[in-house]
Amino acid sequence: MYRKVQAGLGALLVGVLAAQGFRRFRQKGPGQMKMMKVQGKSSLSVMGRNTAAAVCALALFGGVPAARAADPLQPDPELEAVTLSAPKPSWIFVERGFVMPGNAIYDTDTGKMLGLIEASELSDMEIDPAGKAYYISESIWTKGWRGTRQDMITVYDAATLKLKTEIAIPGRILIDSRKFNFILSDQGKTAYVYNLDPASSVNMVDLAKGKFIKKIELPGCASMMAVTGIGFSALCSDGSLATVKTAGAKPEITRSAPFFSATNDPIFDNFGYDRAKQQVVFLTYTGQVYTAKLGATPTVAEPFSIQAAAGVPAGETKPLVVNWYPGSRQGNAYHVASGHLFVLMHMGEYWSHKASGTEIWDLDVAAKKVVKRIPLEEPADRIAVTQEANAKIVVTNDAGTLVILDANTGEQKSSIKRAGSGLIRTVEP
């Protein structure tokens, strides 16, 4: 069958070539202009000649029946761009990399790219909980990187990925790979945008009305978590959690008692957050795991060591001690439904907190136990987990290779080359 098709295709090619030769011959003649015009209007006559030539060629060379090869491909109709459904739990959103614009959408079920949400470099993205829009907190200049700076939340339609509107804001931080500099609250009605100029503040935006509301000074704190009915909490340089009541005319900021050392054993500012339960899981450079329940007065539980939870010595700040440490640029991902934290771990010394992970540790946070260690074929720099019941772990490296693993078995399902090397986001409840 294969040979027959091949023969038929060969014959068709000869036929088409013959037809083109005929056309060239005709074009040399006095009717050239007229002929061109006819061609421009319709290709029917050309198609007819091509078909005739192909039939002749088939008769000469033999092959598949003439009727099957005689139907040429039809020209493509004018089509609208593809549209998307509302974001699904199997989708991931990958920033393409440092100073690279755009967020690529992939479906972890198929490993296929679904589209690109436009975004300036060093921007941040959030997903409308109603699934109707993607929000990009970004900064652009009127003349490329020169001219007047314009900071805004750009709103894209989730189905068409076309621009819906822009909401001007007075500024935002420029930094790579952070999940908590742009957060949504109140079922997606309010947005908070972190700013550093270099004094730190938060810009509050009413997304429903498409309006900037106010700037909240937030000295010494960053990395925000939405707190229902209150506003947000943030980590602070004195080792405390600040909680900001944003509703009143004057924002009210209260601080918890300091519970960690911001300079000696800092909490990674990419952490796990269950928005529905208002429960946050923090991880420090040495591997201490803190859980906190947020609210008007947050409560922080006693920490435990992830290394001890895996049966190895707890991490220390002491120099010269080689041990397993958490690390990388986006080094942990929290699966909300199961309460498992997936952490990129590496062997090294203290202050190696950006080193690539060589293993994924699956920590059952409530049980304080590492239930699985997954060795990686290639060291990874970022990790995310889909919030599906049968969750998938996604890791990428700085070369942009993305690997999808089954979170239950640790088995590699697929990989995508040049997927993007920036922050990975998932659809979160």
Add this chain to the structure above:
Amino acid sequence: MKTFNPDAMGEKLLRRFAGGTSRRGILSRLGLALVAAPAFPLLPVSRASAAKPDRSPEAKTAFARSAQTTDDTKCTYWRYCAIDGSLCACCGGAVNRCPPGAEHSPVSWVGTCINPGDGRAYLIAYRDCCGKSYCNKCDCDGTDRETQLYVPQLNNDVIWCFGTTSMEYHCSTAVLVGTA
């Protein structure tokens, strides 16, 4: 509008310090320090590390142990213990100078690095060079005592192009400020 005013902050700090101290108090503390000083070499920690020129724990990070003083186009150059980004020394600039056409940011994040030549700790200001597209050569990421965003002055991921005409990041320098 409330703006960041380091002068006012400095004045406030000094006034508070002056208000809470006295000359006699300082003299008595100095005297106490002088009397107590000879006791310190007797401590076991000091004796164990007495042979080394620097006794601070910083000297013992993995970076500090392999740092060198001769090639500032390599990530192992001693001043780069907390740098992140392209080295300006590889982009047409120098360890402490911007490449042609780029603008030095007046503010920066900082690091404390050990010079293996004299064993001393120095304060290094990582001043970004701005206004040109990313150089993308000799990318280094030193992480000694580098912290997270809530301590921005010790975080090396922030684009530190503040106060420059353009905020586009080109490369990073490592300017020596003084002994730490």
